[in-house]
Amino acid sequence: MNGKVFRRIAFSVNPESQQFWRLKSIMSMITLEQANCIITAIFARGRELDCRPMSVIVVEPGAKVKAFQKEDDSAMMRFEMAYGKAYAALALGRSSSLVRMRTEERPLFMQYLIRASDDQIFPEGGGMLIRTNNGDVIGAVGVTGDTQERDEELAAHGIRAAGLMTDEDCANLGTKVRLKN
Secondary structure, eight states: OOHHHHHHHHHTSOTTSHHHHHHHHHTOOOOHHHHHHHHHHHHHHHHHTTOSOOEEEEEOTTSOEEEEEEOTTOOTTHHHHHHHHHHHHHHHTSOHHHHHHHHHHOHHHHHHHHHHTTTOOOOSSOEEEEEOTTSOEEEEEEEESSOHHHHHHHHHHHHHHTTOBOHHHHTTTTOOOOSOO
16 A cells, blocks of 8 residues: 555544544554664563573564564574564464464464465464554564574563563453464
């Protein structure tokens, strides 16, 4: 949707209406400042927990990279792994750890989805949707470097440190979230 079309839609709807804000939230995405805050918080917490070198990516809706950093001594393929976790969360609307569980439960189905995504889905824990305080998805984070459980813990920590919310945080908002398959 280009900017001109959005402006026409926005001005044809009363700015005080719920419909206007729903349209506005569709166009929302994570800011660079928020993305960098998430990454900084994850690196700091990873050092506190004595994690291996971490790599973190934050992507906008549509899986466009907003920010990526990897600590010194991170393995070469960390970008692809972090991206695949964030992509999995966005593509399937759930954390990448739930995508991993779905892969175990329905391997043929997930094999098809992975191929259909040109192998961009990486079904390992560490990818989470990033939500606003009203539950709208504005991006995803992918964390890699330690165990998938620790990667997931760090992803949630970074999201919350930026003043944003995870699926779990939004479960009681009336927003549709997936906490299990």
